Amino acid sequence: MALLERIHLTIVREVDRHGSLTAAAARLNLTQSALSHTIRKLEDQLGVEIWRREGRRLHPTQAGEWLLAVANRLLPQLDHAEERLRQFAEGERGKLRIGMECHPCYQWLLKIVAPYLDAWPRVEVDVRQKFQFGGIGALFGYEIDLLVTPDPLFRPGLCFEPVFDYEQVLVVGPHHPLRTAAFVEPDQIADETLITYPVEIDRLDIYTRFLMPAGIRPKLHKPIETTDIMLLMVAHGRGVAALPRWMVEEYGAKFGVSPVRLGRDGVAKQIFLGCRDADRDLDYLRAFVEMARDHRDAQAEPTR
CATH class of the missing domain: 1.10.10.10 (Winged helix-like DNA-binding domain superfamily/Winged helix DNA-binding domain)
Known part of the structure; x- marks a missing residue:
């Protein structure tokens, strides 16, 4: 025994x-x-x-x-294996557990989930943000089935597919002197309070791809978890932020904030959906990836 x-x-x-x-x-x-x-x-x-x-x-x-x-x-x-076998036995479609490593992507995700729920009524959808082992570990550990991330870590057993392109921009308030600038240089942020989501600095593009290569750090770094509060802070002159251009253009009028390009060439990014290789051909998971890709032109700012 x-x-x-x-x-x-x-x-x-x-x-x-x-x-x-x-x-x-x-x-x-x-x-x-x-x-x-x-x-x-x-x-x-x-x-x-x-x-x-x-x-x-x-x-x-x-x-x-x-x-x-x-x-x-x-x-x-083991729980996942038993649940999947039960679904096969009872003719069910299953459950799609989506993990988020992209704070500003919730509004985009809602626009995918809403039609998906209509198209796949026998699939249960769950969205999770906190993982015991991080996003990649959550996939390997069967905590989630699909990971939304702008920073994929390619590992054997996992696959990632880009679903849309976007541009990361600086967000400034209505009275900020950079509001009408064509683009901003790193040293122009040195005296600013930079507001970001509560993510490690080495995973924030404004640091890794814009400020740190120039040897620049902002005067103060303020993490804020909620997008609306972040935009309110920027609108009231309490700092600047870095967000996808599509989000600023969608909510900019409501808060009176404006996007400014990061550097002359901008900071181009992509959102990826990752899953386990063994699950990539599941019809309901594949359908979600395809629906997300179909929405990219409406949601993303084309890179230039």
């Missing part, structure tokens, strides 16, 4: 999530004594402690941390 079974991985995950045997037992529909017995038996069979007790909470040992990582990686894959 195998030492490790699926229930052991589930126990490890639930104890870590809830921090106590009582809460984990309730989640697993077990008595606390039965859960304690299973844990002791597992540790005896493995010959190593999985948890240590600190007060009323359980914390994983080094071996427990490793086993927890295995559980977090394998359990979603």
